[in-house]
């Protein structure tokens with residue numbers, strides 16, 4: 001597994017359907033970020049080949065957010081690990097339950113041994129407000145649901161969690177230093193929030209205990225993505 005960053009690091013989310021554009025971004029941001037993130041848009045358009053291309057620049061965080069029966073989720077993890085460029089991290093939805101996460105962890109260990117990807121559980125998407133979450137039948141608000149899913153996922157063998165900046169401090173307090181905390185919803189002061197709801201600046205997320213900051217549009221939407229990534233990296237406390 002990838003070592004924990006010394007301080008906090010940046011993961012650049014390369015959200016595009018074009019592999020060439022993703023690779024150009026990866027080349028530009030590589031000196032300033034720890035990983036590059038491949039999500040559903042890019043993977044559905046360009047498949048495992050793009051993971052291989054990007055892995056030549058930085059280790060890849062494969063953020064496909066698996067959520068299925070344990071056998072199917074484990075099979076997906078096995079396929080990912082058996083490919084020619086296995087990612088350094090991958091995600092499953094914590095809401096998929098303990099049996100799914102246990103099966104995924106076992107599959108990763110069997111397929112890749114100690115070099116296996118870190119297994120991260122997504123708690124509640126950073127785009128959710130309390131009202132939107134209630135519409136899905138979850139009352140009590142995002143923080144309570146994040147803590148519930150975090151406990152379930154860590155007990156089932158997840159190495160870390162994906163959570164919003166607003167919950168990262170609560171998770172650090174509750175679960176200590178061990179879990180990797182990967183935090184999207186990062187917006188440098190003055191940048192557009194877009195469809196995200198639970199956001200914070202890079203400095204706030206790091207102060208609350210984040211290990212990795214996932215930053216997409218503030219980098220990829222900038223005139224110079226490399227310069228934008230460098231500026232965010234320079235703003236992080238060392």
Ligand code: C5P
Nearest residue numbers: 013039124125126162184214215216217
């Ligand atoms: O462009 P932006 O900085 O909002 O990108 C955030 C990235 O993090 C997106 O790729 C999104 O899929 C991902 N993500 C998220 N919330 C989660 C998990 C992943 O925004 N809970």
